Amino acid sequence: MTRWRLTIEFDGGPFMGWQRQDHGPSVQQALEEALLRMTGERAAMHAAGRTDAGVHALAMTAHADVAKPLTEHRLREGLNALIRPAPVSVTAVSQVADDWHARFSCVGRRYLYRILNRRPPPALNRGKVWHVPVPLDADAMAEGAAHLVGRHDFTTFRSVHCQSQSPLKTLDSLKVERVGEEIHFRAAARSFLHHQVRSMVGTLVQVGNGRWGPEDVKSALVAKDRQALGLNAPPEGLYFVEAIYP
Amino acid sequence: MTRWRLTIEFDGGPFMGWQRQDHGPSVQQALEEALLRMTGERAAMHAAGRTDAGVHALAMTAHADVAKPLTEHRLREGLNALIRPAPVSVTAVSQVADDWHARFSCVGRRYLYRILNRRPPPALNRGKVWHVPVPLDADAMAEGAAHLVGRHDFTTFRSVHCQSQSPLKTLDSLKVERVGEEIHFRAAARSFLHHQVRSMVGTLVQVGNGRWGPEDVKSALVAKDRQALGLNAPPEGLYFVEAIYP
Structure with a gap:
C-alpha cells in the first residue's frame, strides 16, 4: 500500500x-x-x-x-x-510516508479572495470573482484587516455550522491590495474556522464602501457575536491557494 | 442621432x-x-x-x-x-463625432495569446488558454518572433478566407514572455490579416518544442506559402486587447 x-x-x-x-x-x-x-x-x-x-x-x-x-x-x-x-x-x-496526512500534517493554509471592483459586470471572469459595483477604499479595508491579524476569538466570523472545537485562531496575515480593477485579499493561518475568510471579506467590504469605519472591525471582533457581522462574501471569489507542510 | x-x-x-x-x-x-x-x-x-x-x-x-x-x-x-x-x-x-468609425478610425490593434505550458490540463482557465503539454523554449520562440516584426508579405500567415486586399502588413511588435506556467504572446499592428496571430503563434510553438529552429520562421515568411506554415493555434487562447485611436 x-x-x-x-x-x-x-x-x-x-x-x-x-x-x-x-x-x-x-x-x-x-x-x-x-x-x-x-x-x-x-x-x-x-x-x-x-x-x-x-x-x-x-x-x-x-x-x-x-x-x-x-x-x-x-x-x-x-x-x-x-x-x-x-x-x-x-x-x-x-x-x-504512511503517517503523513493531508489534513493533520498541514501547518499552514493560504487563501485568496478576488473582488471585481467596477461598475460593469464581469464577462471573462464570471464565476471567478465577487462583483462589487460600488467603489471600495482598499486602504481603509487594509486598516480594518489589521485589527483581525493575531490570536483572537473569531466567534463573530464563524459559521453556525462550524465544527471547530474552539473559536480561538491565529490569523498570521490578511493583506488587501488593489490589482487593476480587482481587489485581492490574501489570508494565511495554520487553520481557519468555517466561513472565516468569507466573513472577514464581507465585513471589510462594509469598511471599503464607507458604511463602517476601520475600527468597527475591531468592535465586531470583540463582540464575539455573529449579529455584529457584515454580510458574508459569496463563494465564487474564494480560492484555496496552498497547504503548507513541515 | x-x-x-x-x-x-x-x-x-x-x-x-x-x-x-x-x-x-x-x-x-x-x-x-x-x-x-x-x-x-x-x-x-x-x-x-x-x-x-x-x-x-x-x-x-x-x-x-x-x-x-x-x-x-x-x-x-x-x-x-x-x-x-x-x-x-x-x-x-x-x-x-458622426464621422468617427470604430473600424476605419482605428490606427492600432493589440492582441494577447495565452498558452498554458504544463503537463496537467487546465481546470480554472479551461477555454481561456491553449494547453500545450510539452515544454516550450520561450527564448527560442522570442528569437523566431523577431523575424516577423516589421513590414512583410504575410501570405504564409494568412487564412484562405482572408478578405484583406493586400498581404503586406507591418507588425509593430511581437513579444514572447513566460509568466508562471503560461507563455504570453503580445502582438501589435495597425491591422492584422485573418488568422495572422493564431498562425504566428502556431508556428512559434514549432520553434518552442524544438521541431523548428528560430530561423525557420524567416524561411516560412519568405516562402509566402501556407504550406510552409506550422499549425494554427486554437482560438481559445486569443484575446483582443485594445483598439487604438488618434
Whole structure:
C-alpha cells in the first residue's frame, strides 16, 4: 500500500464543494471515482481543507492510499484522463510516508479572495470573482484587516455550522491590495474556522464602501457575536491557494 | 442621432465570433438585440475588428448610431442589464463625432495569446488558454518572433478566407514572455490579416518544442506559402486587447 500526495487545481463552479455530498457532485467524489476506474480500489481522498460549494482551488493538497503499483507519471496522467470533463486537474503527485496526512500534517493554509471592483459586470471572469459595483477604499479595508491579524476569538466570523472545537485562531496575515480593477485579499493561518475568510471579506467590504469605519472591525471582533457581522462574501471569489507542510 | 462608442469585454466561448452569423450566436447580435430592446431601434454595431469563434476580448471597441436620447450611464447600464446572461459586458461608453468609425478610425490593434505550458490540463482557465503539454523554449520562440516584426508579405500567415486586399502588413511588435506556467504572446499592428496571430503563434510553438529552429520562421515568411506554415493555434487562447485611436 502506497500513500500518495496529490496537488489539485479545480474550478468550484459545478461542485457542492470538496467533500462528498448526497445532494450533488463534489471534487472528492470526482477524484475517488477516477481512482476507482483506474485501480479498482475504493480509496478515500483526504484533503487539507474542506471547501464550500463554488469555492475554487489553485493547489489543494490531498492524499489517498493505493495498493496497485503505480508511478507518479501514471497516477497523475491516469487521473487527469479519467476525471474529464470535470474541471479538476491533478497538477502533481508524490509518494509520502504512511503517517503523513493531508489534513493533520498541514501547518499552514493560504487563501485568496478576488473582488471585481467596477461598475460593469464581469464577462471573462464570471464565476471567478465577487462583483462589487460600488467603489471600495482598499486602504481603509487594509486598516480594518489589521485589527483581525493575531490570536483572537473569531466567534463573530464563524459559521453556525462550524465544527471547530474552539473559536480561538491565529490569523498570521490578511493583506488587501488593489490589482487593476480587482481587489485581492490574501489570508494565511495554520487553520481557519468555517466561513472565516468569507466573513472577514464581507465585513471589510462594509469598511471599503464607507458604511463602517476601520475600527468597527475591531468592535465586531470583540463582540464575539455573529449579529455584529457584515454580510458574508459569496463563494465564487474564494480560492484555496496552498497547504503548507513541515 | 448620436454616435456612441462602446468598449466591450466578452468571453468568446459561447459565440460564433463577433460578427452576425446565420448558424449561431454572435457578440454583435447579442449587443444589437439588447440595444433594440432598450431603444426600439435596429442600429448596427460596427467593431474595430472581427473575431473568430471562441476568441475573447478584454476591450473591443464598437460604435452604433442611436436616435433615442440617452446618457452614458443609462446606455451602459441598460445594455449590461439586457444582455444577460450572455457573457458580454459594456465597460465604457462615450459620445463621438458622426464621422468617427470604430473600424476605419482605428490606427492600432493589440492582441494577447495565452498558452498554458504544463503537463496537467487546465481546470480554472479551461477555454481561456491553449494547453500545450510539452515544454516550450520561450527564448527560442522570442528569437523566431523577431523575424516577423516589421513590414512583410504575410501570405504564409494568412487564412484562405482572408478578405484583406493586400498581404503586406507591418507588425509593430511581437513579444514572447513566460509568466508562471503560461507563455504570453503580445502582438501589435495597425491591422492584422485573418488568422495572422493564431498562425504566428502556431508556428512559434514549432520553434518552442524544438521541431523548428528560430530561423525557420524567416524561411516560412519568405516562402509566402501556407504550406510552409506550422499549425494554427486554437482560438481559445486569443484575446483582443485594445483598439487604438488618434
